Amino acid sequence: MTSPDAVAPAASFATAQVQHGFEPGVHHRTAVPAIHQTAAYEFASLQEAADLFALRKSGIIYSRNSSPTQLILEERVAALEGGVSAVAVASGQAAVAITLLALAGRGGHIVAANQLYGGSVDLLQDTLDDFGITTTFVDQDDADAWRAAVTPQTRVFFAESVANPIAQVLDIRLVADIAHDAGVPLVIDNTVGTPHLIRPGDHGADFSVHSATKFLAGHGTSLGGVVVDLGSFDFGAEPEKWPQFTRSQHRFGDVVPWEKFGRDRAFTVLAKSKYVSDLGPALSPFNAWQILQGIETLDLRVSRQSSSALKIAEHLAAHPKVAAVHHPGLAGNPWHELADHYLPRGVPSVFSFDVAPSGDEDEIERVARLIDGLETFRLVANIGDARSIVAHPASMTHNHLNAEQRAAAGISLGTIRVSVGLEDPADLIADLERALALL
Structure with missing residues (x-):
């Protein structure tokens, strides 16, 4: 193949404007990860291209599946988890x-916690x-409910390490043991927990999922998500349950993923080569790069946010216009002991509180007056940002849930979710005091 360097200075303008001055594959020894902002990648030969498409060789084909910037992000989050x-x-x-698509397979069944982010509930119960993938929702604290929900078609248990928005702490080891007794993996959404505060794999989970938009990035600028295979689940133990891993796949040149890629890569190869490739939820190289920048300060940010959140929760717990504070760092919280066990580095900075009702005022109007009176806190549909944020789950993130589902998740019409950022906690407390004084 002719190198772009071979383009002569006298080449036509049209050719030069497209190719001159760039040589694919040259490494410039940048001190930080580079943004590989390209849609596709040049192959050295047709044979290399054929080997990559047939999974005979590992490498990058197209940015819908991967990019060098994305690979660094994947390796870094996998290491942290x-x-x-x-x-x-x-x-x-x-x-x-x-x-969930890769694990549940055709006609599969999922057992999931009631205490989930509203978007996850929508995904499970609707899409x-x-x-054809069904879900049974259970109280995450009820071990018997997890066991009773298992059917011959069950393929996945799904829960959050620390639930959004009420901050219930999952007994991960308990649920992992029940999942493994049923012969299925446990998938944990660790977005709120973060790998700095808790690593689900240390307690028996098999997959950890993140909205990297949140704490991993931390700056509120870039969407992204990551799933980490923790390498603990053996799909070969009951091969008939997992044909997507243990039978040859024609689209991959009759490759058997479990045999060729083993415990370390069978899941991620299937997820990328089939579901990401077919459905197209590609992460842009620029967003991958921005998330990497955020991860570099993850422990510093999360430690400060956790400390500030506990101070704010303690203050709210003593306020006469607050009916309840849902923060597992507080003594008396139902999940306080689990927090001590699973979260020794600190409790996440996402929690909720309930506004005390008034007999002569609509509950939603009362909440709206408080939220609209905040100046430092922002009303934003996000968490894990450097900025402190509030949301009203019943009318925002969990608005598709019916009253029974909201009650099962611990959400009332008076519940306000808080995500504490990096501002001075004294300023945040003062802001809440001003707003509560309006009630």
Whole structure:
């Protein structure tokens, strides 16, 4: 193949404007990861291209599947979670979706916690149900409910390490043991927990999923999601349950993923080569790069946010216009002991509180007056940002849930979710005081 360097200075303007001065594959020894902002990649030969498409060789084909910037992000998050490989995609929602699609398979069944982010509930009860994948929701604290929900078609258990928005702490080891007794993996959404505060794989989970938009990035600028294979689940133990891994796949040149790629890469190869490739939730190289920048300060940010959140929760717990504070760092919280066990480095900075009702005022109007009176906190549909954020789950993130589902998740009409950022906690407390004084 002719190198672009061979383009003569006298080459036509049209050719020079497209090719001159660039040589594919040249490494410039940048001190930080580079943004590989390209749609596609040049192959050295047709044989190399054929080998890459047939999975006979590992490499990058097209940015819908991967990019060098994305690969660094995947390796870094996998390392932070103690996993073996990872897949980065366009959003946390996409990460959850491709994980559950790849594991549940055709006609599969999922057992999931009631205490989930509203978007995950929508995915499970609506979209995946449309695909023929059914879900049974259970109270995450009820071990018998997890066991009773298992059917011969069950392929996945799904829960959050620390639930959004009420901050219930999952007994991961308990649920992992029940999942493994049923012969299925446990997938944990660790977005709120973060790998700095908790690594689900250390407690028996098999996959960890993140909305990288949140704490991993931390700056509120870029969407992204990552799923990490923690390398603990053996799909070869019951091969008939997992044909997507243990039978030859014609689209991959009759490759058997479990045989060729083993425990370290079978899941991620299937997820990328089939679900990411077919459905197209590609992570842009620029967003991958921005998330990498955020990860470099993850432990510093999360430690400060956790400390500030506990101070704010303690203040709210003593306020007469607050009916309840849902923060597992507080003594008396139902998940306080689990937080001590699973979160020794600190409790996440996402929690909720309930506004005390008034007999002569509509509850939503009362909440609206408080939220609209905030000046430092922002009303934003996000968490894990450097900026402190509030949301009203019943009318925002969990608005598709019916009253029974909201109650099962611990959400009332008076519940306000808080995501504490990096501002001075004294300023945040003062802002809440001003707003509460309006009630």
